[in-house]
Amino acid sequence: MPQKNCPNCxxxxxxxxxxxxxxxxxxxVDLSRWLKGSYVIPGQSLETTDDAPEGRRSSEDEF
Ligand SMILES: [Zn+2]
Incomplete structure (x- = not known):
C-alpha cells in the first residue's frame, strides 16, 4: 500500500x-480554497457594466 501525503500540509x-x-x-482548508477559486467569475471583477439609459440625455450632442 503506497504511502500518501496530504496535499495541503x-x-x-x-x-x-x-x-x-x-x-x-x-x-x-483545501475545500474553502477550492470554493473561493470557483466563485470568482473571470472578467467580472472591478468594472461594473452599468448601462444606465440616462447616459445620453443631452440633445446637444446629436449635432
Ligand atoms: Zn494535512
Whole structure:
C-alpha cells in the first residue's frame, strides 16, 4: 500500500477518514480554497457594466 501525503500540509496520511487529506482541518482548508477559486467569475471583477439609459440625455450632442 503506497504511502500518501496530504496535499495541503504534505504530511503522511495516518487515517484515511479525511482522504486524501490527513485531517479535517486540511480538508476544510483545501475545500474553502477550492470554493473561493470557483466563485470568482473571470472578467467580472472591478468594472461594473452599468448601462444606465440616462447616459445620453443631452440633445446637444446629436449635432
Ligand atoms: Zn494535512
Amino acid at each position: 504534505n504530511k503522511p496520511l495516518k487515517l484515511l477518514d479525511f482522504a486524501p487529506f490527513c485531517c479535517k482541518r486540511c480538508a476544510d
